Amino acid sequence: MILHPSLASADPLHYGATLSALADADIGSLHLDIEDSSFINNITFGLKTVQAVAQQTTHPLSFHFMIARPQSWFPILAEIKPAWIFVHAEALAYPSETLAEIREIGAKAGLAVNPATPIDGYRYLAPQLDALMVMTSEPDGVGQQFIPPLCAKVRQVREYFPQAACWADGGITLSAAQHLATAGAQHLVVGRALFSSENYHTTLSRFAGL
Secondary structure, three states: OEEEEEHHHOOHHHHHHHHHHOOOOOOOOEEEEEEEOOOOOOEOOOHHHHHHHHHHOOOOEEEEEEOOOHHHHHHHHHHHOOOEEEEEHHHOOOHHHHHHHHHHOOOEEEEEEOOOOOOHHHHHHHHHOOEEEEEOOOOOOHHHOOOHHHHHHHHHHHHHOOOOEEEEEOOOOHHHHHHHHHHOOOEEEEOHHHHOOOOHHHHHHHHHOO
């Protein structure tokens, strides 16, 4: 299981210390959720914070855009050279074009889908998708509780998009991770379950061992 700690769940007053604590962690990427209240009712990181994080960490960066117009960020991110960029299917009129733009700046292109969004209609994008992210809780919903029936969507992703990496994100506890691993998830975005723990490395090893 490849893990991606979500910095949005860390203490914003101690991002520097958090990055130092994760400096030698065995993770797939450091995960940055970009939210500006245009798509969901929350605001996370601005450009200055993103640039500061990129300068301090040696880990690859993955971006999850929960905004209405993610394309405006791509030229700026080209300088940072992100490993992954995820955009929300629900925010895109022409997802094929957006995925192409992501690949043009050298990042792997991912599509994220909210819990209520069926994935059947996006099967035509399979040749362009490096990854598909299943949101396993309502984004910024009450408590961001893991929704167990969404394991069925993970199984669909593995069936419909066999060449794409299958990510899961949202309310992922160790118990939820076990169910997602059984369903076929390959990458997990971990937030509060990691950053509320006393020892990041111990917690990561427990998730990675699934």
